[in-house]
Amino acid sequence: MLETVRGWIAQAQRIAVLTGAGVSAESGVPTFRDTQTGYWAQFNPQEMASERGFRAAPQRVWDWYEHRRAMLVGVQPNAGHQALAVFARRHPGRLALITQNVDGLHQRAGSEGVLCLHGDLAANRWLDRPRVCCDLARAQPGSPPRCAACGNLVRPGVVWFGEDLPPQVLDAAQQAAQACELMLVVGTAGAVYPAAGLAHQARQAGARVVVVNPAPSELDGVAHAVLRGTAAQLLPALLSDPA
Numbered sequence: 001m002l003e004t005v006r007g008w009i010a011q012a013q014r015i016a017v018l019t020g021a022g023v024s025a026e027s028g029v030p031t032f033r034d035t036q037t038g039y040w041a042q043f044n045p046q047e048m049a050s051e052r053g054f055r056a057a058p059q060r061v062w063d064w065y066e067h068r069r070a071m072l073v074g075v076q077p078n079a080g081h082q083a084l085a086v087f088a089r090r091h092p093g094r095l096a097l098i099t100q101n102v103d104g105l106h107q108r109a110g111s112e113g114v115l116c117l118h119g120d121l122a123a124n125r126w127l128d129r130p131r132v133c134c135d136l137a138r139a140q141p142g143s144p145p146r147c148a149a150c151g152n153l154v155r156p157g158v159v160w161f162g163e164d165l166p167p168q169v170l171d172a173a174q175q176a177a178q179a180c181e182l183m184l185v186v187g188t189a190g191a192v193y194p195a196a197g198l199a200h201q202a203r204q205a206g207a208r209v210v211v212v213n214p215a216p217s218e219l220d221g222v223a224h225a226v227l228r229g230t231a232a233q234l235l236p237a238l239l240s241d242p243a
Ligand code: OAD
Pocket: 019, 020, 021, 022, 023, 025, 026, 031, 032, 033, 034, 038, 045, 049, 100, 101, 118, 158, 159, 160, 161, 186, 187, 188, 189, 190, 191, 192, 212, 213, 214, 215, 216, 217, 229, 230, 231, 232
């Protein structure tokens, strides 16, 4: 099956790749839904990843994001991130990279133009609509930082449950999904929409869909091929140039 999928990749002029937390697992970043090791085995997503949860316990939620940010400093992109970046460099214009990840590892591996559906863990923004007094560069340090004048709180620049995805990013991702001949779905449980819907859209528009995941995912049924293995093993094997 690996050789078959390599053939599909070789034929496709437009390839879209949808990645999830599993692509960073081998870098040491926890996923969300893996039993035992995933964040959601330990934390309630409604408490840690919603505006309501943040308003209820801003310090607890902020500290968790700070912990995740600090952890990323010691983490490196893995062979899966690198294979995607190398392929895009060798084949300009053929690969659209869409990610649900907020860890920045695709970008650190050298991928450009990454469509980040769920924002950026490294970014901050205001919780409430900023007033003239609100200036992120001068936010009063704290956990979370706040506007010294009006008390507006700083929150992480990620998309929380119940929030809209950045519309331009979602538009671009949907266009890529509908225009591609092949979509690789790598390291995602396929449980969160609209991200997972991109695989359905690609299939409906006539693309071949390939899932790369060591475990069953909710998108296996959409796929023409399911490759059981990890991102750092399979992406280099799939995307390297023919010998
Ligand atoms: P999940 O944690 O839901 O799923 C991770 C997937 O990666 C699972 O299907 C695993 O089997 C798979 N996996 C684990 N190790 C892997 C490896 N080495 N190589 C390849 N796959 C591996 O993560 P996502 O699907 O990304 O939302 O979750 C989607 C969204 O839900 C996240 O973006 C996050 C979360 O709540 C926000 O933060 C807004």
